[in-house]
Each structure stands twice: as structure tokens, then as C-alpha cells.
Amino acid sequence: MGWREQCKDKIVTAAEAVSHIKSGDKVMFADWIGEPPALVEALVARGEELENVEIIHGMSPGPQAYLEEKYRGHFHHTAFFFGKKARDAYAKNDGRVDYLGGVTYHKWPEMFAVNPDLNPHWGMVSVSVPDENGMCSFGNTCCFTEPVVRTAAKVIVQINPNMPNVCGTKYDITKADYIVEQASPLYPIGRVEPDEKTKKIADYCASLVEDHATIQLGIGALPDAIARNLTSKKDLGVHTETMTEAIMDLIKAGVITNKYKTLKPGVCVTSQIAGSEEFYAFCNNNPMIEEYPVDFTNDPYIIGQNYKQTSINGCLEVNLLGEVNSETVDGHQYSGIGGQLDHVRGAQLSKGGISIIALNSTAKHDAISKIVPSFAPGNVTTVSRYDVDYIVTEYGIAALKYKTVRQRAEALIAIAHPKFREELTQKAIEMGLIPKQG
Numbered sequence: 001m002g003w004r005e006q007c008k009d010k011i012v013t014a015a016e017a018v019s020h021i022k023s024g025d026k027v028m029f030a031d032w033i034g035e036p037p038a039l040v041e042a043l044v045a046r047g048e049e050l051e052n053v054e055i056i057h058g059m060s061p062g063p064q065a066y067l068e069e070k071y072r073g074h075f076h077h078t079a080f081f082f083g084k085k086a087r088d089a090y091a092k093n094d095g096r097v098d099y100l101g102g103v104t105y106h107k108w109p110e111m112f113a114v115n116p117d118l119n120p121h122w123g124m125v126s127v128s129v130p131d132e133n134g135m136c137s138f139g140n141t142c143c144f145t146e147p148v149v150r151t152a153a154k155v156i157v158q159i160n161p162n163m164p165n166v167c168g169t170k171y172d173i174t175k176a177d178y179i180v181e182q183a184s185p186l187y188p189i190g191r192v193e194p195d196e197k198t199k200k201i202a203d204y205c206a207s208l209v210e211d212h213a214t215i216q217l218g219i220g221a222l223p224d225a226i227a228r229n230l231t232s233k234k235d236l237g238v239h240t241e242t243m244t245e246a247i248m249d250l251i252k253a254g255v256i257t258n259k260y261k262t263l264k265p266g267v268c269v270t271s272q273i274a275g276s277e278e279f280y281a282f283c284n285n286n287p288m289i290e291e292y293p294v295d296f297t298n299d300p301y302i303i304g305q306n307y308k309q310t311s312i313n314g315c316l317e318v319n320l321l322g323e324v325n326s327e328t329v330d331g332h333q334y335s336g337i338g339g340q341l342d343h344v345r346g347a348q349l350s351k352g353g354i355s356i357i358a359l360n361s362t363a364k365h366d367a368i369s370k371i372v373p374s375f376a377p378g379n380v381t382t383v384s385r386y387d388v389d390y391i392v393t394e395y396g397i398a399a400l401k402y403k404t405v406r407q408r409a410e411a412l413i414a415i416a417h418p419k420f421r422e423e424l425t426q427k428a429i430e431m432g433l434i435p436k437q438g
């Protein structure tokens with residue numbers, strides 16, 4: 001008997017599926033571009049009849065209508081990564097949104113499983129079209145999606161025919177409680193053209209990547225630009241959180257072969273794929289690309305099993321001690337930790353591994369230095385000075401590992417924007433980081 005026959009009583013409309021959610025229930029969605037739009041929309045449509053429904057997820061690319069003022073008391077949102085809408089709602093400090101900080105990404109599945117306050121009544125996810133036996137993939141996002149179905153008491157799935165069928169983790173659709181068959185467009189993730197500063201930063205970062213290294217890159221202009229600078233490298237591998245079209249280009253160019261990977265050789269390991277239709281078609285049933293949940297891809301002990309694991313991530317500011325803030329601006333939560341610390345620590349555990357943190361030397365049209373003497377009150381340290389290897393700006397590379405406090409401060413001042421170097425030097429002297437001149 002095929003899955004459709006087995007599940008015939010579970011196949012319902014989105015409205016029917018969410019009609020079982022009650023006031024006071026906790027509902028966890030698949031994260032980011034894996035969000036199931038039809039199910040979220042149907043839940044929001046019930047907003048006025050529900051009370052105190054807790055909505056738990058990371059960043060959302062969707063409309064997030066449940067954050068609207070009119071749903072106060074109907075929905076409350078707990079987020080573990082902010083996009084703009086949740087960030088703005090949280091900044092109002094009016095109790096509609098809570099931020100779940102203090103836990104790195106690979107530990108989130110465990111946190112939801114063991115903390116009864118967070119244990120969700122409902123999980124809502126998107127999947128690809130199942131095969132005859134009911135096996136499907138989590139499409140573009142396995143990272144937190146598989147933990148959602150693993151953790152939630154009841155699961156509603158949206159079968160979205162637009163979702164690619166990615167190798168690696170599979171889901172047996174017959175285990176779902178309700179199944180909704182509905183196509184939704186995938187949230188597009190485009191390529192970003194780098195500006196001149198970004199190209200310089202990318203040049204420096206690429207110069208640190210060795211042949212046969214296994215790389216972790218994120219999304220955005222900088223990772224795209226770095227990838228373009230890697231075309232002369234040999235036999236790179238991929239173990240990452242998010243795989244993008246830039247990686248596809250390097251596979252097609254024969255640069256990424258995964259030949260020397262010490263963990264899962266021959267395969268790009270990722271927790272999600274983000275790109276265009278062409279990219280999703282490339283990933284569909286591609287045996288060279290495997291998706292796994294974050295408690296595999298982001299576990300530092302797993303990452304560290306790769307030889308020469310090279311992680312490259314962005315940040316918001318670095319202080320003269322070499323501490324990195326990637327989450328807060330002016331004392332307010334801006335984004336989240338995501339997998340950054342996981343990958344930095346994984347690189348530390350890897351034989352020959354390195355972690356690179358890259359940033360523009362300034363923000364706000366050169367008005368603000370992103371290399372600062374110390375962080376403002378409320379700004380957090382995402383990566384401690386014990387975990388940082390290299391900081392890169394458009395002015396060069398600061399190699400911090402195994403350096404004295406003085407050497408660190410001097411190396412960071414040397415890659416700050418020239419107009420801030422004198423001021424930073426004076427502050428470093430006042431802080432006792434470098435000796436008084438003369």
C-alpha cells in the first residue's frame with residue numbers, strides 16, 4: 001500500500017489541519033526559508049478566535065502577521081534569531097516577543113526536547129513530494145525542520161511540490177498527523193553583487209584558505225565574493241550550515257570535489273540550501289549534496305572531524321581584546337548567534353582548522369568604526385577571544401591566535417579604518433593594552 005492510501009484520513013486542507021490547534025498551545029515552525037507558508041497563513045487566519053498561542057521559530061522570511069498589534073493576547077512569539085520584523089517588534093519592549101538567547105544553534109533541538117516550558121504541542125514543516133513509500137526530504141531546510149518533527153507532540157506537514165528532494169535526511173510522511181498538499185513559491189535567495197570593500201575583504205579571506213580545506217561559508221555578498229576568489233584552489237570540501245549558489249559554481253568548476261574530506265568524503269554536508277530555482281534543480285537528488293539537522297552539521301565535535309575545517313563568518317564589531325559581537329547593535333538584539341560559534345569552535349577542534357571573522361572596518365558611511373576599544377553596555381560577546389583566529393577587514397588580516405594582548409590590539413588597530421587608528425591607539429594606551437609612547 002502506498003503512502004497516499006495509508007494516510008488518506010490525514011490528508012486535509014491547511015484550514016482543517018490548524019483547526020486542531022487550541023488556545024494556549026505552543027506551535028513551532030520550521031525555520032527561515034523552510035517555513036510552511038500555507039500552514040502559517042491558515043493559523044494566522046484563526047488569530048482572533050485563539051488566545052495565547054505561543055509561536056516559536058528562528059528568523060522568518062514571511063509576513064509574520066502574528067506580530068501585528070491586533071493579535072496581542074492571541075499570539076506571542078518566542079524567537080531564537082531575529083529578522084527585521086521580529087527585531088522591530090522586540091525593540092518596542094511591549095511583551096509581544098521574547099528572545100531565546102544563550103544557546104548555540106546545535107543545542108537548540110536538545111533545548112526544545114528537554115525543557116518542558118518549550119516542548120511544543122505542534123510542529124509545522126514543509127517537505128518535498130514523497131516517493132511511493134512516503135519518504136520525502138525537508139527540501140531547502142533540514143537544519144531545524146527535522147528537530148521540529150522529532151520534538152513536537154503532533155506534526156502538520158505541507159507537501160510543497162516546489163521543494164527539492166535533497167539527499168541525506170529523509171522523513172517518513174506516514175508519521176505526520178496531518179498532511180496538506182499545497183504548492184507555495186519558495187522564498188528566493190538571490191546572489192548579492194559585492195562592492196569594492198567587500199571584494200578586498202574577500203581577497204584577504206580567500207588567501208587564508210588552503211588547498212584540500214573543508215569550508216563553511218554563510219550567505220550574502222561576502223561569501224559570494226570569497227567563493228569567486230577560490231577558483232584557483234584545489235580539491236576543497238564543504239561542511240557548512242547554509243549552502244548557496246556560490247558553492248554550486250565551485251562544484252561545477254571542479255574546485256569543490258570533497259576528495260580529501262575526512263568526514264563524509266565525496267559529499268557536501270549542509271543543513272540547508274538557499275538560492276534560485278536553478279540551484280534547487282541542481283541540488284535535487286544530487287548525491288554530492290546531503291542535508292542534515294543542525295545537531296549534526298553544527299556540532300563542533302562533528303565539524304572538528306574534518307581536516308583543515310575553515311569557517312568564515314561576519315560580525316558587527318570587534319573590540320581591542322579580540323572579542324567579537326555578531327548579534328547586538330547599541331545594546332539591542334539585532335540578529336542571533338545562529339551557527340557562528342558552533343563553526344568557530346568546530347574549526348578550533350579540526351586538525352589544521354582555522355576560523356575567520358570578516359567585517360567592514362566601518363559602518364554608517366564611515367561614521368562608525370567597527371573596531372572599537374570595548375563594547376557598549378548591552379552589546380554581547382558572541383565569540384570570545386579564546387576562540388578567534390583571524391579578523392579580516394578591507395585593510396588586511398589580523399592574526400590573533402597565540403598573540404599577546406598588546407600584539408592583538410596592535411594588529412586590530414592596523415586593520416581599522418585609518419581615520420580611527422590614532423583614537424584607537426590612545427584608547428588602547430588608556431586601557432593598558434599597549435605601552436605609553438615615548
Ligand code: COA
Pocket residue numbers: 217218220241242313314315316317326327329330334335336337338339340343363364368369370
Ligand atoms: N554599529 C552600528 N551599526 C552597525 C554596526 C556597528 N558596529 N555594524 C553594522 N551596523 C549596521 C549596518 O550599518 C547595517 O545597518 P543598515 O541595515 O541600516 O544599513 C546593519 O547594522 C547590518 O550590518 P551589516 O554589516 O550589513 O550586517 P550583515 O547583514 O552583513 O550581517 C551579521 C552581519 C553579523 C549581523 C550576520 O552575519 C549575523 O547575524 N551573524 C550571526 C549568525 C551567523 O554568523 N550565522 C552564520 C553561521 S553558519
